Amino acid sequence: MHFFSQVYNYNHPWSHVVIGMWHKYPNPKCSHVISIDVLDRSVDPKTGIIRTERILGCKQKAPGWIVKLFGGSEDAFVREISFIDPRNQRASISSVNMSLSQFATCVEQIEYSPASHDCTAFTQTAEIQARLGIWRSAADGLERWLVQRFEQNAHLGKLGFTDVLRRLWEERQQLQSVAA
Amino acid sequence: MADSLSPECTPLKHKYDSCFNEWFEGYLEPAIAASATQPEREAYSRQKAAEFETKCGKIWKEYKTCVHDSLKQKGLDPLIQQAREENPLKEPPAGQSTPSDRV
Numbered sequence: 001m002h003f004f005s006q007v008y009n010y011n012h013p014w015s016h017v018v019i020g021m022w023h024k025y026p027n028p029k030c031s032h033v034i035s036i037d038v039l040d041r042s043v044d045p046k047t048g049i050i051r052t053e054r055i056l057g058c059k060q061k062a063p064g065w066i067v068k069l070f071g072g073s074e075d076a077f078v079r080e081i082s083f084i085d086p087r088n089q090r091a092s093i094s095s096v097n098m099s100l101s102q103f104a105t106c107v108e109q110i111e112y113s114p115a116s117h118d119c120t121a122f123t124q125t126a127e128i129q130a131r132l133g134i135w136r137s138a139a140d141g142l143e144r145w146l147v148q149r150f151e152q153n154a155h156l157g158k159l160g161f162t163d164v165l166r167r168l169w170e171e172r173q174q175l176q177s178v179a180a
Numbered sequence: 181m182a183d184s185l186s187p188e189c190t191p192l193k194h195k196y197d198s199c200f201n202e203w204f205e206g207y208l209e210p211a212i213a214a215s216a217t218q219p220e221r222e223a224y225s226r227q228k229a230a231e232f233e234t235k236c237g238k239i240w241k242e243y244k245t246c247v248h249d250s251l252k253q254k255g256l257d258p259l260i261q262q263a264r265e266e267n268p269l270k271e272p273p274a275g276q277s278t279p280s281d282r283v
């Protein structure tokens with residue numbers, strides 16, 4: 001089992017980050033994410049919490065030995081569930097791999113919460129674990145590869161989202177000042 | 181806006197995304213405003229949930245049908261079913277601070 005975590009502050013108010021969430025892809029820094037589909041979405045009329053279920057399609061070349069041993073292709077799918085709670089200013093996003101999930105699971109948890117009125121705290125944790133019952137050294141190798149890939153994507157994801165937020169809100173500010 | 185996993189669903193997906201984003205941006209700021217009382221907040225949520233259905237319900241149904249068909253064709257249905265059974269994730273994860281804890 002491998003754990004990963006990072007904490008970071010985005011210099012944008014919580015509402016801007018949460019609006020930006022839906023504009024994160026396509027992203028040149030995260031070119032491995034090639035498709036996103038919404039499978040389900042609901043607005044809880046009592047709490048106002050929005051729950052969204054999405055499937056992210058990713059393309060990332062796996063080492064040859066992984067493809068040989070575990071099958072699979074370049075296309076991998078991740079299921080993501082997000083909850084946006086405006087009342088408590090909390091957004092939580094859970095993601096679990098669907099591809100190769102019979103061999104290993106990568107469970108990721110992201111939270112966005114206000115750090116101040118114009119700054120948002122981002123917390124990301126992940127647990128990567130090969131399932132029991134597969135050949136130990138292959139399991140270790142698979143875990144190592146998944147961890148490497150996750151760390152790389154986590155780093156790029158942060159850079160990519162920073163760009164998206166800057167562009168999105170700079171553009172809107174310009175539009176506003178033109179209109180004014 | 182990101183593409184759908186199925187090119188034929190992408191135009192519907194983009195329309196649906198635009199509809200949602202527009203609704204969401206109008207929804208968010210008033211929903212954050214903490215001054216409202218519980219009944220006021222509930223009334224607001226109900227009204228906005230109904231508005232979302234009115235505005236985006238039709239395009240959602242079209243897009244959803246398209247994606248469901250594509251998932252079936254690509255044989256991804258069982259993977260999704262299994263993922264849902266293992267982690268239903270129907271409720272937000274627990275253990276977070278409440279707004280009163282925050283300044």
